Each structure stands twice: as C-alpha cells, then as structure tokens.
Amino acid sequence: MLDQLALEGGTPVRSVPLPYGRHWISEEDIAAVVDTLRSDWLTTGPQVTELEKAFASAVGVSHAVAVSSGTAALHVAISAIGIQSGDEVIVPTMTFAASANCVAYRAGIPVFADVDSKTLLLTPAEAEKHITSRTRAILAVDYAGAPCDYVGLRALARKYDLVLLADGCHSLGGATRAGAVGSLADLTAFSLHPVKSITAGEGGIITTKDPDLARKMRIFRNHGMTTDFREREQTGQWQSQMVELGFNYRITDLQCALALSQLRRLPEFLARRRIIAQHYDTAFANISWLSPLSIPEDVEHAYHLYVVRLHLDQWKVSRDQVLRALRAEGIGANVHYWPVHLHPYYQQTYSAAKYPVAESAANEILSLPIFPKMLDTDIKDVLLALEKVFRHLGCHC
Numbered sequence: 001m002l003d004q005l006a007l008e009g010g011t012p013v014r015s016v017p018l019p020y021g022r023h024w025i026s027e028e029d030i031a032a033v034v035d036t037l038r039s040d041w042l043t044t045g046p047q048v049t050e051l052e053k054a055f056a057s058a059v060g061v062s063h064a065v066a067v068s069s070g071t072a073a074l075h076v077a078i079s080a081i082g083i084q085s086g087d088e089v090i091v092p093t094m095t096f097a098a099s100a101n102c103v104a105y106r107a108g109i110p111v112f113a114d115v116d117s118k119t120l121l122l123t124p125a126e127a128e129k130h131i132t133s134r135t136r137a138i139l140a141v142d143y144a145g146a147p148c149d150y151v152g153l154r155a156l157a158r159k160y161d162l163v164l165l166a167d168g169c170h171s172l173g174g175a176t177r178a179g180a181v182g183s184l185a186d187l188t189a190f191s192l193h194p195v196k197s198i199t200a201g202e203g204g205i206i207t208t209k210d211p212d213l214a215r216k217m218r219i220f221r222n223h224g225m226t227t228d229f230r231e232r233e234q235t236g237q238w239q240s241q242m243v244e245l246g247f248n249y250r251i252t253d254l255q256c257a258l259a260l261s262q263l264r265r266l267p268e269f270l271a272r273r274r275i276i277a278q279h280y281d282t283a284f285a286n287i288s289w290l291s292p293l294s295i296p297e298d299v300e301h302a303y304h305l306y307v308v309r310l311h312l313d314q315w316k317v318s319r320d321q322v323l324r325a326l327r328a329e330g331i332g333a334n335v336h337y338w339p340v341h342l343h344p345y346y347q348q349t350y351s352a353a354k355y356p357v358a359e360s361a362a363n364e365i366l367s368l369p370i371f372p373k374m375l376d377t378d379i380k381d382v383l384l385a386l387e388k389v390f391r392h393l394g395c396h397c
Helices: 027-037 046-059 070-080 098-104 124-128 150-160 211-220 229-235 253-264 266-284 319-328 344-350 356-362 376-393
Strands: 063-067 088-092 109-113 135-141 163-167 187-191 204-208 290-292 306-310 365-368
Touching (some): 046 204, 063 211, 070 098, 070 163, 070 187, 070 204, 070 211, 098 109, 098 135, 124 150, 135 150, 150 163, 204 211, 253 266, 266 290, 266 306, 319 376
Parallel strands (some): 088 109, 088 135, 163 187
Antiparallel strands (some): 290 306
8 A cells, every 4th residue: 555645754665766867887988988097198089089980870970079068069060050140040949958058159049949749849840930031940859869850850941941950969879760860960969968878977979971060060169270189299280270269168088988888888778768668658558647758650769758748637736746746755757848938048038939838748747767777676666656646646537
C-alpha cells in the first residue's frame, strides 16, 4: 500500500534522489584524459582534430568544428552565416534560451514560432507563417531528441532562399529517412554538456558539409584569427592575422579526449536510453492522467529527454505541485522548458506575443529521469512515485 506523501511526512520512495539526467564516465574515459594530461598538448592540439574527424564521420558530413559549449556552437553557427543587425531568424519558442540568444548576440531578431501540439517541434507550416523580407534563416530545434521534419524545412528554406540551421543539442544519434542528425541542415549545433548524449564536461560541436562555413567557424572560435597556435607551430610561423571580431570559444584537448572516448560509447548510450523509453511507453499506455509526447513518423529518437504531459483535468493540483511531490519522493523530475518569449528579458519586446500551444504545454509538461546508467530498479521507482503521487493528488475521475 502506498503510504502518505513524503511532502506530508511520509517515507519517500527513494532515500537517494534520482536525477533527471547524469553523465557516465568509464575507466577508459578517465585513461583518455590522463593520457592527454601527460602529452605535450592541453589545448588546440591533436585531440581537437581527432574529435572533429570522428564526429563528422559519425553524422555523415565532411566537417565538424569543436567549441567550448553548445551555446558557443549556436553563436558560431549564426555568425558563420553572417547574421547582422535587423536580420530575422525563425526560432521555436519551446526551447532553451540559448537557441534565441545566439541570434540576439549578433543584433539579429529572433522571430518566435509556435510548435506542434503533439510533438512540440517546429513544423514547416508554422515556420512559413513568420517569413518576411528580412528573414535570413530558420533554426529548427530537435526538442527532447526527436528530429524535426527536415525534408519539409529544407523545401521551405529553398523556396525562400533561407539558411536552414539545426539545434541538435538534444538529438545526437537521432536520424530520419534522409540521414543522421548533423547532416540534415546547413549547420547543426550540438552540446557536450554532462546530461547530453555524450559529454566533454562542457563543449559543443557544429557540423556542416560546407568547407567555407567550416573555415569561417574555425576563425570565429579563435578570436577571429586565421590560424591557431598549433597551426603556427607546424608551419614555423609566429604571426596570425585577425580578420574579424571573434571570440575565444576554443575547446581543450582534455575535453576532446573525453568526448572522443565517449563518442565510441554512443551506440551503447542510445540503446539504453531507448530501452528506458520503451519501459515508460509500456507503463503509460493504459493510463488516462498523463501521456508521452508523440514521436514523428520514420525517425530514430535520441531520447535526451523523456517528456510527458499531465492531463490536468485528471488532477486536483497544478503541474508544479506534482513536480514538488515527485521531488520529495526522490524523483528528480524537471521541466523543459518555459517558452523563451515568456522570459523577462524577452517580455520587454514580446509582451503581446501569444503562442498558445507552447504556453499551454509549458504548464503541463514534465521531464522524467532518463540516462544510460539508470537501472531497471530506478525505472520502477519512477513509476511507483508517479502512481503514489497520483493516488494522493489525482481526482480519480
């Protein structure tokens, strides 16, 4: 029998909290970093090049550029296509703030778009509503790890002569019939944060098939200079020309050694994420008080997040009360995301804007724990806590 809620003094389901995401570091990962510590290069060295080659090959493109974070990756990509003051870029509002911030960093205008009610993904039809004479690009976001409709978005981009960008920070390892995420847009940004598909501690990567864009991104990540220290060391030159106002977005060899080791384990990580998602899918198939997001047809989901929508007509309380109750039970549920246009910074400009699908979802969604090191017993704890919370806070209607 399920006793009273931990919030009310009952015994929590778990004594040690279960986070929504967590990295998994192996002895091989540690050895790779230690080997690099013992090498001659701690930054701008051979591990950076090796990671870029391996990552590009993994997603089926010719170029990858490694940088210091996923946010840096987005900024570098936006800069490479020449976004400048007054240029508009269409961005779904259901995303992390960095997806829009990267446009604002260049004095461009993020033009928010609503999302599909079943998947919370940007659709070609919704994107097209916001195209104007000032639109330069579409930035699709693979929310939770599900790839967008890149065939439709590519056709839209061609129709209006736009650049198609992808925020793939959730979707490394995902794919559609058209190919792997990383090869479907003109530029795709990835994150190597600890809760992502693989980690470098912090870090990011941009992939492209375009050698000119790759060259521009390498310059931008290194203060706008045409060569880095290793390139100058190899050629015997000492001088590097600064050709634009770039940033120090370099990533270290230590981080790249870790990411390269992790990349070899990506199939294992993806397989486990998908198994956990299947357990959740099965458990939720015959209940009425929540449902997982729909999965687009013919995609391979990367399951960075497992997001459910609470059917609040079946509850006596709000989503936030459910979240607090689950956390008290030791289940580190989370919310991804509060729509970007509702953040105070963007409300200065977008206070009158309405995006009903995203705004409704924002009050109903929960991200449940999912990460490769989760055990089957951890999954059972999540399900037990959900049942316990619903029994106490649900309306049983």
